[in-house]
Amino acid sequence: MSRAEGGSRLLRSELSLVFGRRRNITLLVGLATVPLLLGIVLFVTQDSALAGQGPGFVGRVTGNGLFLVVSSLVMCLPFLLPLTIGIASGDAIAGEAQAGTLRYLLAVPVSRTRVLVVKAVAALAFAGAAVAAIALMALLSGAVLFGLDDVTLLSGSTVPLGEGVLRIAGVAVYVGLSLTGLVAVGLFFSTLTEVPVGAMAATVVVAIVSAVLDTLPQLAAIHPGLLTHHWLDFAEFLRLEVDWGVLGEGLAVQGAWVAIFASLAWSRFTTADVTS
Amino acid sequence: MTPPAVRSAGLTKRFRSGQVAVDGIELEVPRGSVYGFLGPNGSGKTTTIRMLLGLVRPTAGRAWLLEEPMPEGGGSVLPRVGVLVEGPAFHPYLTGRANLARLDAADATADPRTTRRRSDAALERVGLAAAAAKPFRQYSLGMKQRLGLAAALLRPRDLLVLDEPTNGLDPQGTREVRHLIRELADAGTTVLVSSHLLAEIDQVCSHIGIMSQGKLLVQDERLALTERGEPTLVVRTAVDHVGTATEVLTALGLGAPVVDGPEVTASLGSVAPETATAALVGAGVPVVGLEARRPSLEQLFVTLTGEGFDVAR
Ligand SMILES: Nc1ncnc2c1ncn2[C@@H]1O[C@H](COP(=O)(O)OP(=O)(O)OP(=O)(O)O)[C@@H](O)[C@H]1O
Ligand SMILES: [Mg+2]
Numbered sequence: 001m002s003r004a005e006g007g008s009r010l011l012r013s014e015l016s017l018v019f020g021r022r023r024n025i026t027l028l029v030g031l032a033t034v035p036l037l038l039g040i041v042l043f044v045t046q047d048s049a050l051a052g053q054g055p056g057f058v059g060r061v062t063g064n065g066l067f068l069v070v071s072s073l074v075m076c077l078p079f080l081l082p083l084t085i086g087i088a089s090g091d092a093i094a095g096e097a098q099a100g101t102l103r104y105l106l107a108v109p110v111s112r113t114r115v116l117v118v119k120a121v122a123a124l125a126f127a128g129a130a131v132a133a134i135a136l137m138a139l140l141s142g143a144v145l146f147g148l149d150d151v152t153l154l155s156g157s158t159v160p161l162g163e164g165v166l167r168i169a170g171v172a173v174y175v176g177l178s179l180t181g182l183v184a185v186g187l188f189f190s191t192l193t194e195v196p197v198g199a200m201a202a203t204v205v206v207a208i209v210s211a212v213l214d215t216l217p218q219l220a221a222i223h224p225g226l227l228t229h230h231w232l233d234f235a236e237f238l239r240l241e242v243d244w245g246v247l248g249e250g251l252a253v254q255g256a257w258v259a260i261f262a263s264l265a266w267s268r269f270t271t272a273d274v275t276s
Numbered sequence: 277m278t279p280p281a282v283r284s285a286g287l288t289k290r291f292r293s294g295q296v297a298v299d300g301i302e303l304e305v306p307r308g309s310v311y312g313f314l315g316p317n318g319s320g321k322t323t324t325i326r327m328l329l330g331l332v333r334p335t336a337g338r339a340w341l342l343e344e345p346m347p348e349g350g351g352s353v354l355p356r357v358g359v360l361v362e363g364p365a366f367h368p369y370l371t372g373r374a375n376l377a378r379l380d381a382a383d384a385t386a387d388p389r390t391t392r393r394r395s396d397a398a399l400e401r402v403g404l405a406a407a408a409a410k411p412f413r414q415y416s417l418g419m420k421q422r423l424g425l426a427a428a429l430l431r432p433r434d435l436l437v438l439d440e441p442t443n444g445l446d447p448q449g450t451r452e453v454r455h456l457i458r459e460l461a462d463a464g465t466t467v468l469v470s471s472h473l474l475a476e477i478d479q480v481c482s483h484i485g486i487m488s489q490g491k492l493l494v495q496d497e498r499l500a501l502t503e504r505g506e507p508t509l510v511v512r513t514a515v516d517h518v519g520t521a522t523e524v525l526t527a528l529g530l531g532a533p534v535v536d537g538p539e540v541t542a543s544l545g546s547v548a549p550e551t552a553t554a555a556l557v558g559a560g561v562p563v564v565g566l567e568a569r570r571p572s573l574e575q576l577f578v579t580l581t582g583e584g585f586d587v588a589r
Contacts, residue, residue: 009388013381021369100365104427107329107361108382109354274331 010110014122018088024126027084028133034080035072035138042068043145064149065142066161069168070238072138073131073175077231081130082207085179088126089186090199092119093269097194097276112270120187120262127179135172155240170237174247178231181257182207185227188265194276224249227257278307279343281435281466282328286337289323297323299490300337305468305483310461312477312498313470314573315487321470322362324487325439329359342435355385358433360441364424368413372404372423375412379427386431398426403452417444425453436460438469442476454480474573486577493580505571505579507544509552512565514538524559528552544568 018024039061046062057074060067093116096102105115142148151164159167186203193199210227213219223229230250236242282305289298298320305311315321326332328339330347339346344353366375376395380386386394399408402422407415415423421444428436438457442450457467457480471477478484478498485495494501509530513521521540522533530542530552544552549568556563571579 009381009384013378017367017370017378099367100363101367103326103329103331103361104359104365104379105382106331107354107357107359108379109330109350110382110384111351271333273326273333275326 010114011118011121014118015125018122018126019129024088027087028129031076031080031084031130032133032137034076035068035134036141038072038075039065039068039138039141039145060152061142062146064151064164065144065146066139066148066151066164066168068142068146069135069138070171070234072134073171073234074232076134077175078211079204079208081127081175081179082182082204084130085123085127085182086186086200086203086207088130089123089183090190090201090203091196092123092187093190094193094196094199095190097274098196100276102276103274106274113266116187116191116266116269119190120183120265123183123187124180127183128176131172131176131179135168139168151238153240154235154238157240167237167242170242171234174234174237174250175231177251178234178254181227181254181261184258184261184265188261188268191265191269191272225253225256227253229253280304280340281307281309281342282311282340282437282468284324284328284337284339287324287327287334287339288336289320289327289332290335296490298327298334301487301490301492303328303339303485303492304495305466307466308461308464309483310457310467310469310481311483311485312481313468313485313487314474314477314577315470315472317472319472319487320490321472321487322439325359325361325437325468325470328437329354329357329361331361355383355431356434358428358430358436358438360424360428360438362439363443364420364427366412366420366423366427369411371409371411372399372415372419372426373408375423376427376430380430383431394430395426398429399423401429401456402426418446418449421445422449425456433465436465436467436469438467440471441469442471442473450476474577478573484573486573486580488577488580493577501576502570502573505576508569508571509542509544509547509549510565510567510569511540511542511552511556511561511563512538513540513556513561513563517561520559521556521561524555524561525552528555538564 042058042061057067057070061071093102096105106112148161150158150161151167152158182203185206186199189199189202207228214223214226214229230253233246233250236246282303284301284303286300287298287303288296288300290296301324313321323332327334328341328346330350341353341357367378370378373395376398377391380391380395396405399405402425404419404422404426407419412423425441428438442453445453454477457469461467469477481498483495484498484501486493511521515538518535518538518540522535525533525540525542528547528551529545530547531545533540533542553563553566
């Protein structure tokens with residue numbers, strides 16, 4: 001039996017562990033209720049004086065349910081998604097270390113690189129699932145509450161529903177990819193400790209600190225490299241001419257964070273003493 | 277002579293705290309042996325085992341498992357090694373069986389078609405079949421320990437490294453583990469078993485290594501070890517005959533007689549126990565009981581270290 005098959009067996013086991021865990025399921029369900037609640041609030045207040053108010057794309061939701069996807073993602077980006085990423089990636093290695101299962105996994109044996117890769121893929125899958133849970137629930141709630149319509153872009157021009165759905169899917173994919181850097185950061189923290197909560201908290205703090213630094217004009221020079229700086233660039237998908245350069249830059253920054261923190265995680269984890 | 281199943285040369289671990297947990301030990305576990313790795317709490321047994329398995333990096337020295345250097349050879353040799361390190365550890369929300377399946381899934385060399393059969397057989401073997409579908413979280417201490425053993429037995433192994441396998445088990449469970457070790461050894465598996473309870477595994481071991489404060493004080497065949505100590509003779513008689521008995525024994529050349537109620541204990545030296553028996557009976561001492569004793573491992577340990585079997589630091 002080949003190594004690759006063996007690897008995918010472990011990955012399947014890991015995925016069923018991550019997605020079978022009650023805490024994680026609760027987290028996904030919790031995230032999915034955000035668009036539902038947002039949709040209901042907007043639906044109830046759409047005839048009132050508050051109609052059309054609110055941050056981001058909220059004002060457009062009552063006209064076209066498709067915008068509930070964008071609004072929900074905007075709502076979840078500052079805290080709920082980083083929290084989700086923190087929990088999934090911070091737990092990856094530290095959780096096994098705390099439970100003591102790490103030493104048994106390594107004694108099976110599984111190479112440390114493989115443990116790290118499998119853990120990273122599972123954490124990324126969970127991040128993807130989190131974004132998908134928000135986006136799909138938003139799409140469903142938006143369609144039911146407000147109906148779906150041709151999409152009016154930022155410039156005011158309109159594209160047909162089919163293309164609109166594609167553009168919104170692009171938004172969701174970009175948001176998902178924007179989280180990869182934070183996954184790598186969380187994975188690195190997870191190799192440093194046997195206390196998963198510590199790694200989770202540190203990961204969330206990184207996202208929040210990055211967002212705070214991003215608001216300080218004195219630090220404008222470092223803004224383009226910040227983990228969260230390009231998170232809202234998904235708005236490109238809502239322009240008539242999508243500027244792929246802007247999107248590419250955002251993804252390149254994430255790629256750099258991933259490269260740096262994945263390397264740190266790898267060099268730390270492959271040399272650390274497992275005394276848990 | 278076949279090469280040893282486990283070997284180390286100058287194996288040393290100094291933790292970042294500065295503590296030298298293992299201090300240049302030369303372990304040699306012969307193929308087919310049951311090696312009792314004994315030592316008080318904190319003497320470095322678990323740290324040694326972690327280094328043997330590649331979990332902890334030695335500060336100095338080398339180690340080999342089934343002739344493969346560790347940790348480099350771990351990928352090829354560890355599938356042949358069943359381990360229990362510092363107590364069992366499993367995912368609390370998975371059942372016993374699902375936990376075994378998880379470990380088996382991690383093993384790239386295991387055949388997934390036989391996972392169920394092998395894990396059921398392992399659970400059966402450790403007497404856990406009835407609790408196979410219970411979440412690990414609900415297991416009792418002894419059940420957890422048994423699941424740990426089942427994981428070590430998930431595949432046929434050439435070597436078992438069991439750190440404190442009887443920890444948390446009831447007397448019946450302890451007996452079962454001894455029996456299991458005996459059975460596995462009889463089938464040709466080498467067993468390295470650690471314990472801080474000397475008496476608990478003493479009886480199944482063919483070889484013994486004794487750790488104290490990071491050093492391997494002695495290692496040898498168990499019989500050779502116990503023969504190192506002075507044998508003693510314990511004579512039980514009537515209380516009013518202990519005086520005569522003492523005189524007879526002293527005349528024969530037995531040393532340091534100690535009287536305790538109706539018992540006289542003296543070191544045998546080179547005197548055969550049967551000679552002493554004949555002399556006692558000849559002198560009219562009513563012998564109620566007579567026993568030639570080898571020192572226990574515990575006594576041996578005390579003579580080796582000059583200390584009790586307690587945590588040293
Ligand atoms: N991660 C660590 N950092 C620093 N010191 C450690 C670490 N792990 C163990 N030690 C120390 O190393 C020594 C040996 O510990 P070890 O766990 O190997 O003992 P042991 O013989 O297995 O004891 P026990 O019978 O209690 O299981 C102890 O003094 C312990 O305090
Ligand atoms: Mg120990």
